[in-house]
Amino acid sequence: MTTTTECPVCGMPVDEQNPGATASFDAQTYLFCSESCRDEFLADPGRFVGNTGS
Numbered sequence: 001m002t003t004t005t006e007c008p009v010c011g012m013p014v015d016e017q018n019p020g021a022t023a024s025f026d027a028q029t030y031l032f033c034s035e036s037c038r039d040e041f042l043a044d045p046g047r048f049v050g051n052t053g054s
C-alpha cells in the first residue's frame with residue numbers, strides 16, 4: 001500500500017516513499033511532487049504553510 005500526501009504548492013498527490021523533492025522548514029519536512037514546486041515553496045514558505053503568526 002502506498003501512502004500519499006499532498007504537494008503543498010499544487011495539491012497533487014505525492015508518494016511519501018518517493019517524493020519528487022523535499023524541504024525542511026520550521027522543523028518540519030515537506031514533500032513535493034517536483035523540484036519546481038519545492039523552489040516555489042522555498043521562495044515564500046509562509047504562503048503555503050499558513051503559519052505567519054498574525
Ligand SMILES: [Zn+2]
Binds near residue numbers: 007034
Ligand atoms: Zn507540486
